[in-house]
Amino acid sequence: MxxxxxxxxxxxxxxxxxxxxxxxxxxxxxxxxxxxxxxxxxxxxxxxxxxxxxxxxxxxxxxxxxxxxxxxxxxxxxxLRKKEIDWFYEGGAAAIYPDAWEPFRDLIPENERDCFVGAYKKRLNSDDQEIQDRLAWPWP
Incomplete structure (x- = not known):
């Protein structure tokens, strides 16, 4: 077979x-x-x-x-449990792979870095295609 x-x-x-x-x-x-x-x-x-x-x-x-x-x-x-999402997107992965995390982090203003998921969601769902495209590429 x-x-x-x-x-x-x-x-x-x-x-x-x-x-x-x-x-x-x-x-x-x-x-x-x-x-x-x-x-x-x-x-x-x-x-x-x-x-x-x-x-x-x-x-x-x-x-x-x-x-x-x-x-x-x-x-x-x-x-996709909250605990996993929080660890992966809110800093846990950054401690293990800081160089890989940097491009993802740097696209978000410092004053919004307390919630990367929310900051990315806002931008990926915006009406501005240029912003969507720029932020979609580094998404892990």
């Missing part, structure tokens, strides 16, 4: 277009996309792999489509 591998770039990420778009980009929208891809490829059941944010998506997909998933492989699990 052969193995067929399919790679999905979720909405707003990777080669997906429009890039960095957050419109209709919820976990449930993404699960629907995965299921549509599976149906389009005529795959009755499959194993699912997820890495980082994709691990959250793989688990949610596996729960909602459990009769179509034969296994789940997770790597670099990031479940």
């Amino acid at each position: 052969g193995v067929q591998e399919e790679e999905l770039h979720q909405r707003g990420a990777g080669k997906s277009t429009p890039h960095a778009c957050l419109v209709e980009n919820t976990t449930w929208d993404l699960i629907s996309d995965i299921e549509k891809l599976k149906e389009h490829l005529e795959i009755p059941e499959w194993q699912v792999f997820g890495e980082s944010r994709g691990s959250t998506l793989a688990l949610a997909y596996g729960q909602s489509q459990h009769d179509k998933v034969t296994g789940i492989v997770l790597r670099g699990i990031f479940l």
Whole structure:
């Protein structure tokens, strides 16, 4: 029996277009996309792999489509819990990788650095495409 591998770039990420778009980009929208891809490829059941944010998506997909998933492989699990988000975006990662954190940090004025998620959200959802583009590139 052969193995067929399919790679999905979720909405707003990777080669997906429009890039960095957050419109209709919820976990449930993404699960629907995965299921549509599976149906389009005529795959009755499959194993699912997820890495980082994709691990959250793989688990949610596996729960909602459990009769179509034969296994789940997770790597670099990031479940988007508040504790994980706070550690990753509000300073914990900066202590381990200060050089990688610097470009991300420096795009936000010092007086707004107490909440990077909020500061980036404000700018990534602004009407100014130039600001959106400038701030989307360093997003970890």
